[in-house]
Structures are given as structure tokens and as C-alpha cells.
Amino acid sequence: MPHLRVTDLEKSFGAARALDRAALDLRGGEVHALMGENGAGKSTLIRILAGLEQADAGRVTLDDVPLRLGSPDAARAAGFRFLHQELHVIPALGVAENMHLSHPYPLRFGLVDWPALRAAAAKALGRLGAGHIDPSAPMGELGAGDQMLVRIAATLLPEPATRATTPAPWAYVFDEPTASLTGDEAARLFAAIARLKADGAGILYVSHRMDEVMALADRITVLRDGAHVATRNRAVTSRDEIIHDMTGRAMADLFPPHVRHADEPVLTVRDLSAPGLSGVGFDLARGEILGLAGLSGAGRGAVLRALIGDLPRRGHLNLDGTDLADTPAGAWAQGVAYVPRERRSQGVMLARALGETIALPHLARLSTRFGLLRHRAQAALVRHLAHEVRLKASGPAQPVAELSGGNQQKVLFARALAGQPRVLLLDEPTRGVDVGAKFDIYALIRRMAESGTGVIVASSDLVELIGLCTRVAVMDRGRIAAILPTEGLTEAALLTACYGKEG
């Protein structure tokens, strides 16, 4: 079995030290999880393996032979393959052609041999257990999960004779692969990973999702501040130990204790119907944190989008005695704040100053009667909020794109906090966020609730819902199946409720 060993890897960007004696050890036939908070050095380590960055110092060996990395071609020649969460596919071309982007097409009389092309694709897909994918279907019609399977299958295509000296790919690096997958898609991906592993491939699996890592990994390496903390055997370690490795903090500290809230409702929802929702009703009390649980597609996010006015809707929605506006502009003006799930596409302005993203919903308050912007008031607000959420950034003018995922999320929280909203809507508030930033975000949500804001959290993280909320509404096919108090609720019981009648 191939054996990749990385020791004493160092890398600095200017004054910032990204890797400080990082180490990693990957064998064929194992799934090896790489964990750590954002900024721990995972991405830098992967970028060095991929040949996108040069290490300042350190040793990389493959089967005890020193390996010269430094270019994507070298990484490819070493048998490494990289699968990122954002895949590069050509939607208009078929599956088989997408698989052959870096392979020559089979030819017949100098023309493309279409049956052979499809047969090669079908064979590779079959090896991965992805026989349900039609090689001639347009790539764009596939879900994100199937697209990822296609990308993996492409690495299983036989290397052409001209590259006969190239070793077969054996090391697969997955970087947050399930970030945009549904539960079923993730299950298929895990099955494919199991097949790769059974064929002798080594899998380096980078993820923030503790459940996946604990289910999938054979060994777990944790980095903190660029240094190797520990490599542990999954069978003999625990979540608590891993979280402690990552943060130096125990998991119990993640969730501050529950607080009691008033009974007086700030938001009442009756007979709410929208695309994907029907007959949803609940009360949200001032200072309450209400969770929305359910399987993917059950309508968690749709409830929030209907409330903020992004979905056309019917029903009686009452905010503090007035009807809730049915456009995002109106809802923000009434004191409803929203942190969307798709941070990059629906939340931030990546290329623009972070201060602009924060100030955007509040511009009306930051201007004179004639619409002139009060620059100083804006700067003061941004500074105050950035401090409030413990944002790590060089200043209000820094482009959002330069921040880590956790800090991008804090930018969205900062703006949701401004002006003490009456209702705060959070869709997957800690998705793609590292444990340290999670802790900050949970503390913030609690603080908002304590100051009287009603909070609704939609999340696929059951531990998060139980730890954070006072009640959890379980969604099932667009309806609320049950509203459960979280006191004494176990993860297993909540999961059972989510599966409900389907299970």
C-alpha cells in the first residue's frame, strides 16, 4: 500500500505563519480525516499537496522516497486527486464528456467513438456504485451529489497509453465534500468512498462535520494554529477529545445554559402556506429561541424564506400586533433580520468592503432626510458591530472574500444585530463554520435572545438545535409535525421525530 508521509511542514505568508511543523500520514486503504478550526492550516496543507503553494520547509515522502511537489502536474504524477466542494463542471456537456475533460476521447477512424466514450464512462461509474447515472445525460441535470460522483469516477478512467508511466491515482483529497449535498447524496458519496478505500485508495477527508468524521474516518489528524496536535484512531477516541484537540475547550462549553423567556409572543404565524409549505402555525415568544428541524426538503428553510418575504405566501402573520410585510425590504424595515443559508450567493458581497455588507439593510437609518449617507455614522455602526461579534478583520474596508468562512458568517450576524431586531431568522447559522467561531455565534444568539429578540433557527445539526433552543418544531413535508421542548430531549429522539412517518 502506498504511504504518504508529511513531516515538519512550514509555510508563512508574510508575517503570518500558516503552517508550523505540520504533519500528516496517509496510507492506502484508509479514510483519514483532517480537522481543525478555520485558519488551523488545513487548506494550506492541502494547497501544498496540490502543488498550488510551495512549502518553506519540511519533508514529504511517498513510500520513503522524497517527493518533489510544487506544481499541479507533480501532484497528479504522485497519484493525488482533489475534489473540492465547488466543482468545475460543464453543465451543457454530457456526463461522459465531462469525465473525459482531461482524458483523450476514444477515437475511431480519427472521429470520436461515441459508444466507446459512453461505455468507458459507464464502466467507471459502475465501479463506484454509481450505475444509476446515465453517461449521456447533460451534466447540468445532475444534482450536486451525482456531479461529485461523476468527478470521482473520472479519476477511475484508464490512463491513456501515452501516459503509461503515470501511476494510477491512489490518494483522494475531499475538501468539505458534503457542504452542498442532501442527506441521500451524502450517503451515496460515503458508499463511493468506501469502494475507493476497499480498492486500496487513501482518502484524506477534510470536514467540519463531526458526525461524518466519526462515521467515516479510520484515523483523525487535528491541526491547531498550523501545528500537528494529534493523530488519533477513531475507534478509541471521542468527539469530546477531538473538539478538545481543536480548541483546547470541552464540548459542554459550546452551549451556554438555557435561559427562561417571557410568554408574550412577538410573532404569531397561522395557516402559513407557500411553495413547499402548507398550514404552518406557531407562536414565537419574546426572547425565545425556536428550532426548526426536519429532513432535507421538509421545509425548514422555506419557513424562514416565507417569513422574510422571499417566497410568495398566504396566511396570517402578525408581528407585535401588525401584519408582517411580504417583501424582504418591508420585513427588514419592521425589525426582522435574516441570515440566509447560502452565505456566498445570498449573503455577502464578496468583492466589496465588509462594512458595506453590514450597513446595507440599515442605510435608511444611516442617512439624512435627503438620502445623503452619513459616512461617520456608518463607520461607527460597522466598527461597533464588528467588535460585538468579535470579527477578525483588518478593518471595515477589507473585502469579504478575504475573510474565513466563520468570519464571513460573523459579518452577516453583525448586520442582523444592528438596531436590536424584534425577530432574528437564522438558516443553518453555523454551516461551514469552525468550532471556535461556532462558540462565538452560539453566545451571540443567546445574547440576542436574552435582550428580548425572538430567534428562529433552522438547522440540520441536531446537537445544535437541542443545545441552543427552548423548543424545536419538527417539519415533515412542508408541515409542522410536532413541537418538542428540548429539555430532556435526546439527539436520538429528535432524529426519530424527524424521520417521523417516513421512517
Added chain:
Amino acid sequence: MAAFVKRYGSLFGMLAIVVVFWIALPDTFMTARNLLNISQQVAMLTVVAVTMTLVMVTGDFDLSVGSMASLAAVVAAVLFTRDWPLGAALAVALAAGVAGGIANGFLVAVLGILPFVATLATLTMFSGAAFVFSGGKTIFGRDIPQALSDFARAGLPLGTAGDKPLLLPALTLVALGMTALVWLLLEQTTYGRRLYAIGGNAEAARMAGVRVRLLRLSAFAVTGFGASLAGLMYMARVASANPVQGDGLMLSAIAAVFLGMTVTRDGQPHVLATVAGVLTLGVLDNGLTQLQVDSYVRQVLVGAIILAAVSSSAIGRKALRLR
């Protein structure tokens, strides 16, 4: 060094152009009279380009401004031939521009047609309408009110050079006024900041409570107003109106905004940067004409300079570092 070139390269390029003409034309280029002359030559382009900046900030653009300028001039001129009072005819022409802009905005922001396709179609329609209204003829001479030509020749006295008075041309003043107005709108009002947010991420802006459709539409309306105003200025300057006289404005205006984007820090359109782009084009035109460079060669040179500026800066490649 490479970063420095990217950041300031085109700014130095613009200055270099001025220096080259200054040396090549020692007696005629760097004179107050010539500079004021350039300012008048580019006045129309300035108005179109600064209002075009507004739509380009939101990530759209408008191909129809040139034909809208022609159409507005033709509309006013036809009304003059029917003895409409000056003010009323101008008002109708400007209103036509705003209406055309709203039509563009409706197609793009409400119906969701790509700006390239939508404004290419309206370009053709406005152009056709200008031919229909004018019967394909140039309207000139006594049909164009004397007051308009007088206005285009008037100006603010600045002093004298030799024995002739130096005037800051009225058309230049109009261009300065529009520039100040758009600058105020974009940089100092919440309206402008919302437009920049839409350009940054329209979907995120909508989720944050920005009325994206309305604002995108309104930006097109302002651009339509700017185009028709430029058309009327042109008519005043040449004392005639024909259905194609504004057509050249479109490409130059877009080029000016792009040139401007090469000098900004964030690679986004900004009004003052657009004005720098306009001045660069104006200086090139003026200088090359004085050097008696053939007008076709001039076109090739101007195109090459735009390419050089864009490729030396980052905007052509969207080289944004993402994690």
C-alpha cells in the same frame, strides 16, 4: 512591482499621453484655449458616460444610449418644425429619454432579459424610430431655434488670451453639473450605495431588503435621461439633428467607463474615474487630430490604448483572490 503597475499603470499611461502631446505640440496643445476646447468636445460624451456609470455599477450596461441621443435630438427638432416652444420641445425629448430608459430597465430588471440583448434590441428600435420621425432627413437651419446655438456658443468668461475672450463653454458647465449630480448620487446617497451593493451581489442585496428591481430600473432611467440630454447638447452644438448623429457615443461611453475602472482601487466603476476615461479619449482625439493622424489610424490607436489599459490592470481578468 507588478502590483504597482496594475494599480497605477493606467493612471501613469493617461498622464504620459498628455506629456507626449505637450512635447509634440509645444505651441498648441497645453494652451487654455485648447483645453477648454477639449472640454467642450467631450461634454456630450461626459454626460453619457457618467450616467452610463450608474447602470454599470449595478453590473448592467446600456447599448442604446447612442441611438437614444439621436432620437431625442430628432424628437426635439421635429417638434421645433411644428412650432413648439423651446422649453416644451426639450422637455418632451428628455421625457422620451427617460421613457426609453425605463423601457430598458423594465426589460432587464423586471422581465430578466440580458442587458446585452435587451438594449441591443432597443438600440435598433430607437434608431428606427429616429428615422421614422425625421423621415430620414437632417433637420437644420431655421428649424433649430437660434437660442440653442447661442447657448452652445456661450460660456462663462474666464479672462482673455491674446485679444480674444476665454470662455468656459456652457456645454462644459452642463457636463460638470451632470458629473457632480451623479457623483453625489453614487457616492453620497444611500441610493448609490445600494446600487453598488446590487453590483456586488444582487441576490444578497435583495435578501438584505434592497428593492433590486426598482433600483436597477431607475438606473436605466437615469442613463436614458443622460443620453437624451447629450443628444440635445449635440444638436445645440451643430445646430442640426439627424437620426444617426449620436450613434458614436455608445462605444466611447462604455470605453470611458472601462478605462476609468482601470484606475480605481477596487476595479469598480466610479464617476470621477469615468471622467478620467472620458478625458483620456478626448485628449487622444484632440492631440492625434492636431498631429494630423489619419482618422482611421486614430481609431486603431484608440482601440489599442483601451486594450493596453485594461490588460495591464486586473479588471479584464477578474483576478479576485478567493479562499
